[in-house]
Amino acid sequence: MQQTETETFFLTSEKKDKANYQTMMEHTIMAILGSLGDSKAYSGKTPQELKDLLQSQTLLPEKGLGFEAVLQQVSKTILPNLLRTSSDSYMAHLHSPALLESIASELILSTFNQSMDSWDQSPIATEIEIATISQLAGLYGFDGNSDGVFTSGGSQSNLSGITLARDWYCSTKLHHDVKKDGLPPCYGKFRIYTSEISHFSMEKSAHLLGLGYNAVVKVPVDSACKMDAKALENLIQVDMKQGLLPLCVVATIGTTDFGSIDPIEKINDICKRYNLWLHADAAYGSGLILSQTYASRLGPLGLCDSLTIDFHKMFLLPISCGAFLVKDGSTLEAFSLHADYLNREEDEEDGYTNLVGKSMQTTRRFDALKVWMAFQTRGKDGYGQIIDTCIENATYLYEKLSDNPAFEVATKPEISSVVFRLRASCDTNKKIRRSLLLDKGVVIGQTVYAEKTFLKFTLLNPLINHQKLDSLIALIEQLGKEV
Structure with missing residues (x-):
């Protein structure tokens, strides 16, 4: 395909490409601003009305319409009907408005399109993520042996935590290598304990890990919607007497509906007593760590073996942006697999970090930039x-x-x-x-x-x-x- 003199595909060092990039971004910004005519959070259109708006539009026309024509269509049909999370009339979910500096960081990371799986696809981005994870670990009370990785959000972080708990249990208690040999014969006896009002990603994780919903034991909550620690211990004892195999407790640090915070110290004492992995889902509550007034409500999260953080909730960053931290960085080896075309062992020997070895994902966005810029700005x-x-x-x-x-x-x-x-x-x-x-x-x-x-x-x-x-x-x- 031959590029015409005025056509722009990408932002390059060419003068005309820079000019076209600037024009397209400016026109997009003006379209966004033009759509904000009132303070409502939503236009009010019903599902059928939205479907009717889109009926006459074709996803893939025979001939391209050009950017300006498409932007006009978007300005007419899409922008006025987008949910406005920055409106003070929006308060439905754990779905926050986005700080302006984080929107600017989205423009940077989208423009340069780094892929966080290997160092040679994301040199400075890799180093930013490593530094951000290290400082976040310290913020939440972990020591120098800790590590972590950015994730798409709470569900992926929780799946990561339960995966590591399963592998740790099989390795230390059963002397079985799940990574090489798959699930052990007794896997149907594994039990994961979590609050009866915890996030549904616990059941989804159990399903994806081959354990099934029945592996998730729902622990009653008290009148404040916190996990009942005594009930937790009773359930563990009953299961052990029945020959079942408790391996993990997931504490919720900010339940989805009520924002209730499970008693992490009491739960940790139980985990230590029965030698269980403790994961904390702090997707909601993790933001409290930055409050001088209310941070103590979290409890000592550094006691946990693994921790879920979400930045697209209380931290007010654009979706998606989460992190997964572990007390013992070596446990992330569960996600490591070397490929000659991607994360060669000699890279690590020479000081190059390929983050794919810490993540469930291969291709990942440079989401750490949003945290880096917003934290420094505010x-x-x-x-x-x-x-x-x-x-x-x-x-x-x-x-x-x-x-x-x-x-x-x-x-x-x-x-x-x-x-x-x-x-x-x-x-x-x-x-x-x-x-x-x-x-x-x-x-x-x-x-x-x-x-x-x-x-x-x-x-x-x-x-x-x-x-x-x-x-x-x-x-x-x-x-x-x-x-």
Whole structure:
């Protein structure tokens, strides 16, 4: 294919390519800005209305339309209907707005398109990830023997933790090498313990590892939605008497719905007593580490054998961006396999790090840049203010709802999620959420607590203020009378 004089494929050192890159980026920015005509979180269109918008468009036309024509189509049909996570009317999920500096970092990493599997595909990017992981490990209380890797998010990090727990158990207890020989004959007896309200990635991980959902033992929670440590120990003892093989406990440091934090010290004591691997899913709660006021709520995470961190939640970075840390870096060898075309052994001997040996993925994005730039831009003080604001907003909302007899609140928040319901039928609360979404441009969550439908505010946006929360409480109360 012959490139015409005015056609641009990539950003190169050529003057015309630089000019075209700048023009395309500027036009894209103007289209984005032009789509922000109000403060709603969503336009309100139904699924069918969105389908109708796209009916006349073809994915692959016979002849290319050109960038400007496509951008016009995107500006007309897509941009106005995207969910606006930066709106103070969005509080449905653990899905945060993106800090501006992290959006700038996305432009850099997408433009240069590093692949994090081998050093020769990502030289400075590899060194940035190594340095970032090292400093993150220290931040969470791990020592110099620790290590880690960036992941796509909580599900992959949790799968990584349970994988290492399984291999560690088989190696140390059964003297069996899963990596070479596959699962041992007794694998059907393996048991993983986690809170009854933990993330569904625990069951998914057990399935993917060949252990099945039945390997996951759900531990009851107390009135604050924290794992009941006594119940955990009782379950372990009962299983052991039945000849089952406990290998791992997964503590949740910020449950998806309630933000509740499992008692890590008590759970660690049990793991030490029975010689079990302790993994902590801190995908939600990990951000508290940067708060001078609330970091102690996490507990000593450095006690854990492995740890899940998500940066696209409380840290306000673009999806996807997670990390997986381990106390003993040598355990990551479970993911290592040498290939002559990628991670040659002589590279390591000569000081070149090929990160594919630490990861479940081969090709990975340079997500560490987002953390590197955002952390340096905000500093611990700036991040601390953001996180404290979100937590204090949740406390304020909880207190306002608790004082209002029209509402019922599930639990007192530890982080930034508030689960509540209007004292009405379940259908009423469901209709309120749908009305807010389609008629008001307000997006909130919905879940189940005590077998009833509850609404949920997940407060990750520091721009939300008390006045906004007051107005939403009043609006929900009013809608309850109308729907």
